[in-house]
Amino acid sequence: MSTLAKTLATLGVSALLVSTAALAVGEEAAADIVPCGDCHDTVAAAFAVNPHARALGREADPNAVCASCHSGGAEHAEAAGDKALIDIPKGTAGATLCLSCHAGKNHNDIDAKGVHATHGVHCESCHSMHPGERVPESLLIKSGSSLCVACHLDVAGSFRKPYTHPMHESVDGAGKAGMQCASCHNPHGRGGEPGLVRSKAGEIACLGCHTDKRGPFVFSHMSLETAGCLGCHEPHGSVNPMMLTRSRVAQLCLECHSPTSSTTVGSRPPSLHDLRSPRYQNCTTCHTAVHGSNSSALLLR
Amino acid sequence: MKARQLAVLVLASVALAAPLAAQNLQYDLAIGYQWVDLDGNPDVYRTQTGEKDGFRLDSLNLLLTDTKGTPGYDRLRLSAAGLGSGPDQRLRLDVGRSKLYSLRLNYARHEVFSSLPGYANPLLGSGIWAGQHTLDRRRQTIDLDVELFPNRMLTPVFGYSRHTYRGPARTTLHFGQDEFRLASDLDETVAEYRIGLGFAAGGFRGSVVQGWRSFDSVNSMTLAPGAGDGNNLRPVLGTPVVSDHMTLRTRSRVDTPFLNAYVTGRLLDRVRLVGSFVRSDAESEVDETGEMTGHFASFALQRFFGGATQVGAGKAENLNWRGEGRVEVEVVRGVDLVAGFRTSHRELDGHSLVTERYLDTVNFSGALPGDITQVLRATTAWERDEDLVEAKLVASPVAWLRLWGSAGKIDQDITITPALAEIVVPGNQGGVFERDIDRVSGGAELTFGAIAFGGDWTKDDSDQTVVRTDFTERTRLRGRITVKLSDLLRVRGVAEKIESSNPTQGIGYNGEVKHWGANLELKPIEAVTIRGGYDSYRSDSRINAFVPYPPAPTRSRYREDGTNVEGSISAMLGRFTFGVGANRYTNDGDFEFDLDSRYLRFDVGITDQLGVYGQIERRTYDEKALPAADFEADRYGLFLRWNGK
Numbered sequence: 018m019s020t021l022a023k024t025l026a027t028l029g030v031s032a033l034l035v036s037t038a039a040l041a042v043g044e045e046a047a048a049d050i051v052p053c054g055d056c057h058d059t060v061a062a063a064f065a066v067n068p069h070a071r072a073l074g075r076e077a078d079p080n081a082v083c084a085s086c087h088s089g090g091a092e093h094a095e096a097a098g099d100k101a102l103i104d105i106p107k108g109t110a111g112a113t114l115c116l117s118c119h120a121g122k123n124h125n126d127i128d129a130k131g132v133h134a135t136h137g138v139h140c141e142s143c144h145s146m147h148p149g150e151r152v153p154e155s156l157l158i159k160s161g162s163s164l165c166v167a168c169h170l171d172v173a174g175s176f177r178k179p180y181t182h183p184m185h186e187s188v189d190g191a192g193k194a195g196m197q198c199a200s201c202h203n204p205h206g207r208g209g210e211p212g213l214v215r216s217k218a219g220e221i222a223c224l225g226c227h228t229d230k231r232g233p234f235v236f237s238h239m240s241l242e243t244a245g246c247l248g249c250h251e252p253h254g255s256v257n258p259m260m261l262t263r264s265r266v267a268q269l270c271l272e273c274h275s276p277t278s279s280t281t282v283g284s285r286p287p288s289l290h291d292l293r294s295p296r297y298q299n300c301t302t303c304h305t306a307v308h309g310s311n312s313s314a315l316l317l318r
Numbered sequence: 319m320k321a322r323q324l325a326v327l328v329l330a331s332v333a334l335a336a337p338l339a340a341q342n343l344q345y346d347l348a349i350g351y352q353w354v355d356l357d358g359n360p361d362v363y364r365t366q367t368g369e370k371d372g373f374r375l376d377s378l379n380l381l382l383t384d385t386k387g388t389p390g391y392d393r394l395r396l397s398a399a400g401l402g403s404g405p406d407q408r409l410r411l412d413v414g415r416s417k418l419y420s421l422r423l424n425y426a427r428h429e430v431f432s433s434l435p436g437y438a439n440p441l442l443g444s445g446i447w448a449g450q451h452t453l454d455r456r457r458q459t460i461d462l463d464v465e466l467f468p469n470r471m472l473t474p475v476f477g478y479s480r481h482t483y484r485g486p487a488r489t490t491l492h493f494g495q496d497e498f499r500l501a502s503d504l505d506e507t508v509a510e511y512r513i514g515l516g517f518a519a520g521g522f523r524g525s526v527v528q529g530w531r532s533f534d535s536v537n538s539m540t541l542a543p544g545a546g547d548g549n550n551l552r553p554v555l556g557t558p559v560v561s562d563h564m565t566l567r568t569r570s571r572v573d574t575p576f577l578n579a580y581v582t583g584r585l586l587d588r589v590r591l592v593g594s595f596v597r598s599d600a601e602s603e604v605d606e607t608g609e610m611t612g613h614f615a616s617f618a619l620q621r622f623f624g625g626a627t628q629v630g631a632g633k634a635e636n637l638n639w640r641g642e643g644r645v646e647v648e649v650v651r652g653v654d655l656v657a658g659f660r661t662s663h664r665e666l667d668g669h670s671l672v673t674e675r676y677l678d679t680v681n682f683s684g685a686l687p688g689d690i691t692q693v694l695r696a697t698t699a700w701e702r703d704e705d706l707v708e709a710k711l712v713a714s715p716v717a718w719l720r721l722w723g724s725a726g727k728i729d730q731d732i733t734i735t736p737a738l739a740e741i742v743v744p745g746n747q748g749g750v751f752e753r754d755i756d757r758v759s760g761g762a763e764l765t766f767g768a769i770a771f772g773g774d775w776t777k778d779d780s781d782q783t784v785v786r787t788d789f790t791e792r793t794r795l796r797g798r799i800t801v802k803l804s805d806l807l808r809v810r811g812v813a814e815k816i817e818s819s820n821p822t823q824g825i826g827y828n829g830e831v832k833h834w835g836a837n838l839e840l841k842p843i844e845a846v847t848i849r850g851g852y853d854s855y856r857s858d859s860r861i862n863a864f865v866p867y868p869p870a871p872t873r874s875r876y877r878e879d880g881t882n883v884e885g886s887i888s889a890m891l892g893r894f895t896f897g898v899g900a901n902r903y904t905n906d907g908d909f910e911f912d913l914d915s916r917y918l919r920f921d922v923g924i925t926d927q928l929g930v931y932g933q934i935e936r937r938t939y940d941e942k943a944l945p946a947a948d949f950e951a952d953r954y955g956l957f958l959r960w961n962g963k
Contacts, residue, residue: 066342066383071416130646130656170812170835174853177882177903183406194400194408218576219596228508233636235668243784256905258437264909275864276746277824281786284747290866295440303492311604311632314740317492
C-alpha cells in the first residue's frame, strides 16, 4: 500500500469514528410550535419541497421550521395575523440570521460583509426563500448569470464581443451549459481579486480549467507572476482573438519587451526581429510556450 | 468508465428510479435537434460560438423531495444541459439526507476550438488563410464532494476531481532558422483527492482539508503534412531550409500536495473573525525528446546540418502559501468596520538539462564535417512575497443612504534569478523589485422611492513598477442609477472611467478606459416585455516602445471604440409564447468589425405539461481588415419540452 493510500485510509477511518461519536451531540430541544400552516396553507404546502423544510430533520414538525427564521409567530397568531408582530428577515439583520446556518466553512463561502453587502445587496436580493411551487436551484430569483447581469450591465455588454468565455446563457439564451459568473466569481465574497473563486489548492479561478498553464515551469514567463493572466487577456470578453488585450501580438509583447529603463522586467528582442516581416509580427509563431517552458529560456518550446 | 458514460448512467438511473420513490417530484426536460447553415468562414464561426449540428438535451431539471419515506435520501436535484451536440455540456447531481450526508457531483465538458486566419499566421500576406495555431480539443471535469453528518459538530469531507484535456492541435516549432508547422496530440489528466474535517463548535466553524493532486501530460508532435518547407521560403545563405521528418514528445508530471484551512466565528455577537491558510507544494518532472531530419541552418552554430536529436529533462519546485485574517465589527447599529491582513509567498526553483546533437554538420563554407553535441544546463529561481493590509468602514445612518470608505496598502517583494547562460541580450531579466501600492476608495448609495443611484471612487498610487505596463497612478470612477416604476418600467444605467499612468522616463504610459451603458425594460401589459440596451466601450492606451529592427523608438497606441445596441420583444398569447431580438456590436478601433445577431424564438404549449419550442438565430460577422474571416450563419433548433410535478 502506498504512503498516500495509507494516509487516506487513516484519515478517513479517524474522521468517521470521531464524527459518528459526535452524532449524539446537538439535538435541538423541542419548542412550542405555532401551527403556521393552518392559516398559511398554500405557503406551507409549497414549503414542503423547499430545501429549508429539512432544516430541522425529517422527523421535525413542519410548523417548527417556520420559527427558525420568523420569530414572533405566537404573538402574530394571537393578534389574528398582525403583520407587525412577525419578524420577516431582511437586509443586514436578515443576512445575520441566514448566516447563523449558512456561514462559511471554506474560503469560497459566504462573507457577510462582502462587496454586495457594502452596496446594500443582501440575501433576499438574489434568493427567494418562498419561491412558490417550483423550487429553483439555490432558490435564486433568476437563473445563474442572468441574475448577475441585471445589475452588472457593463459585463453583460462585454459578452457581446466576439471572443468570450463560453457563457452563452446571459448573451443570447442559446446555450444553458456554459460557464456562469459564479464559475469564477464568488457572489458572496469580497470585490476584486479576493472575490474570485479559488481552487482547493488556493489557485485563481483561471487555473481551474486551464490546467496546462499551471506549471510549474523551469522558465516562467514572469509577467504571469507579476501581472497575472489579466496582463495579456480580458476575461469577460474581448474584441481581439484569444481574448487578448491587443489586436496585434507584436504590439502586446513589445509594450513590455522594450527595456527603455532599467527598473522593469522585460528583455529586449535581438535585432534579428525585423518587424517589417510578417514572421516577426507574430511573436507566438516562434515563442509558442508563452505561458512557460521547461526546456527553452526563450519560450520556444 | 468514461466520464460521458458515467453521466449518461447517472442521468438514466435517476430518471427511471426517482419517480417511483419520490413523494414530491418536479421535473422539466427539453430535448431536440439543431442545425447550422453557414456561408463564409466556418472556423471563425465555430471559434466564436462552438455551435454545430446534432441532437441536444437542451435542459433537464429534476427535483425530488422525500422527507419521510425513502431511507437513502430526502432530497435529490439533478440538472443537465447541452448533452449531445452542445459545445458546453454539464450534469449536476445534488443528493443527500439531512444531518446524514450530502453529495455533490458535477460533470462538465467543453469543446475548445480555435482556428483563426489572422492569428499566428505569418503567411497571411501570401494569401494563405489557415492560421498556424489551431485547437480542437475537449476539456472534461468531474468533481465529487461528499460531506458526512452536515450541520453536526464534526463533518468529515471527501472529494475527488478528475480533469482531462485531450485532442489535436496545430502549433509551430522554431528550428534551424525556420518555423515548421506541427500536428500536436495532447493527452492530459489531472486527478485530485481530498479528505478533511469540517467543524462547528461554540460559535466557530471551519474546515481543514488535505489534498493531493497529480498532473500527467503527454504531448506528441509530428511535422504537419505539407509543412516541410517551413515559413521561410527563401534560402538561407543560398541553401533552402527544409524538413522531411520531425517528432517531438513531452511528458510532464506534477505532484502537488496541498492544505486548506478556514475558520470563522462570532465573538460578543458584534464581532466576527475569519482566518484562512492555504499551502501547496508542487514538484514537476518533465522529459522531452525530439528527432528532426532535413536540411537546416544554425547561425548560433555557424553550420548547416542534416538532422538533430534532443533529449531534455526539467524539474521545478513551486511552493505557495497564503494566510489571511480578518475581523468584522458592527461598531453600532448601521456602522460596520472590516479590517484584514493577508500575507502570501510564492517561490520557484527550476533546473533544466537539455542535450542537443546536431548531425552531419558542415560549416558555412562546406568544411569541417561532423556531429556536434551541445549541452545546456540551466538553473532558475524566483520568489514573490506580498503583504496586504486594509480596512473598510460602511455606514447606513438612515435607510435611504449608505456610505463607505476604505484604505489599504500592498507591499510586494519580487526577486528573479534567471539562467545567466541562457540570456541572449543582457538586461531586464532579473533583479530585485519592491513595489508598494497605496489604495483609498469611497462611495455612496442613495435611494429615493423608485430611484436608486450610487458611485464609487478608487485611487491607487505605487512607488515602483515591475513590468512596463504597471501603473504608478490609477483612478477608477463608477456610477450607476436604477429607476423602477412598479413592474411597468425599469431603467438601469452604469458608467465607468479608469485612468492609469506611468510617467517614468522612457515609458510614458497613459491608459484610459471609458464605458457607459443603459438598458430599459418596459412591460405595458403583463404578457408583453420590451427590452432595449446600449453600451459604449472606449479604450485608448499609449506607451513608449522600442522596435528591435529597424531599431527605433515608437509610440505604441491601442484604441477600442465599441458600441453595442440591442433590443427584444417577448409576448405570451395563451399557449403561444414568442420572442424576437437583435443586437449589433461594432468596433471602430484598431480591430474593426461588425457582429450582428438576430433571433426568433417561439413556444407552443400542446398541453399543460407538453410543448414544443423552436429558435432561429442569425449571426453575421464582418471583419474590415480580413474579409476571409467573415461569415453569416443561421442556426435552427426545434425542441420538445415536458414538465410537471
